[in-house]
Amino acid sequence: MAHGTPASPSAAALVEGFSLEMTGKDLAGLEEARDMIPQGTKVNVTFLGNEDLEMRVAAAKAVKEMGFVPVPHISARRLKSQDELEEFLGRLQEVGATEHVFAVGGDPAEPEGPYPDALTVIRSGVLQQFGVREVSIAGYPEGHPDIPADLLWRHLDEKALTLAQEGLDAVILTQFAFDTDPVMTWIGQVRDRGIDAPIRIGTPGPAGIKRLIGFARRFGVGANAMIVKKYGFSLTNLMGTAGPDRFVSDLAALLTDPSTGSGTGGGSGDVKLHFYTFGGLLATSQWAREFVASQSSGARR
Template identity: 70%
Template sequence: MAHSTPAPDRQAARDLVAHFSLEMTGKDVGALHAARDVIPPGTRINVTFLGNEDLQLRVDAAALVRRLGFVPVPHISARRLGSRRQLEEFLSRLQEVGAADSVFVVGGDPAEPEGPYADTLTVIRTGVLQQFGVRQVSVAGYPEGHPDISTDTLWRHLEDKTAELREQGLSAVILTQFAFDTDPVIDWIASVRARDIDSTIRIGTPGPAGIRRLLGFARRFGIGANATIVKKYGFSLGNLMGTAGPDRFVTDLSGRVAADPSAGDVKLHFYTFGGLLATSQWARDYVAAQS
């Protein structure tokens, strides 16, 4: 992993990394305890909705996030919900532990819905979210597209989701898939703003992790990772045994966002492939290097 070095625009780098968010699974409670002293108080921590985890595990993880002084953002996977009753039960349990204020609604992995919700918009349009205290909804963005969804469809869905949330009086955040290349990310941000969508954008960023692991996730999600792109990011396809951090990506992104006032409110969301502690330490050290 590369050591953090000062960015050309140190203030822009600090601004971009400030108020970053993290991601954990329901099984990462031990890792969260280990990282708690490195994560800034009030950090948003997303709790995933995976097929091999149950309701209790997800709720317990969200409750722990709040209890440790962070902001829980539980995921709701639309196609994994078997019924409206299951959605309401999950939201009710989250509300009981004070973790229903902010949620991330995503379509989810199953090719066929397990219940009545085919996508994020279907869940939002139920009107159920507000009934359980939800005030902010994060939705997905895909700077490099989606392997199974056309670009036109992705844009239409993003426009429809943000418009529906605005109509319902809910705050919207766009949380993106991770990337190794800032070029498509910058172009995508410009396209979002050109559509008069002014929501906060959280750019998905891989935390420091093993190179093989990073490439595995890239292949799974259709992320560009050819030799030119990964060299620009900071590692080589010829050496897969080491680790790589997002230093170059974050430094480049921060400068380019700062240079474009129309980019609006842009922050980072870390996918913690290498662990909560390693990612949180990286963010702390990177910010220190800009001071």
């Protein structure tokens, strides 16, 4: 932990109520971390190509049984048919894991079935049939390596509007970021478009620097020397580890500073954090608990 980070009640508040991400293979990690994760925490369960239906459902079931809120991912381009979508949702409903889902386009260059993007899944009407009440949708503060910015914005507008029309709650969950500047600019643009859904800013939990940079390059996130130095680590020390202390503290300060309030009307709305657990669920959960405790105790001194 970066002990030079100033204590801030706003930084503690930003971290409290965080959400986490796990894969279908992370059951042992979830069990290991369970006592560190506050009850009721949202835990997203990925939909990766190297996982199968049984793994995804078992992970969502374990999240629910441990007292957390499962948020299964629906990777639109990986779905081969509407039947596959219905089977997945049906199995999730059996274990009480369909109230919250995350609809995302997914990695395949070509759709494997009838859903080229998350918007198509949302518009299908299938989600509501299985008890879905809240849908998380993707946000990209630093853009997407394969999708033009105007298309990203159009889809965000259309997804937010469609969810409202369908009577479903929306949450915007972003790709992880290293730099607060594009994040704050992007939040302002979202609010200026009249989208008031809660936003969860993606940030990596503590992890090896080499691993963080590898993920950043894969997802098109800025990882140049100036940005990573601002985040709190150096490209000359790739063997070390880094946590998001500086990023979180800087973001909290900007969110609560009237002069940098996002949106032309001021105010950033409901903003929380979503942790990508590249360094493991336990390391991330421990970091969050210690960060909140240190910020709260430091602010009282």
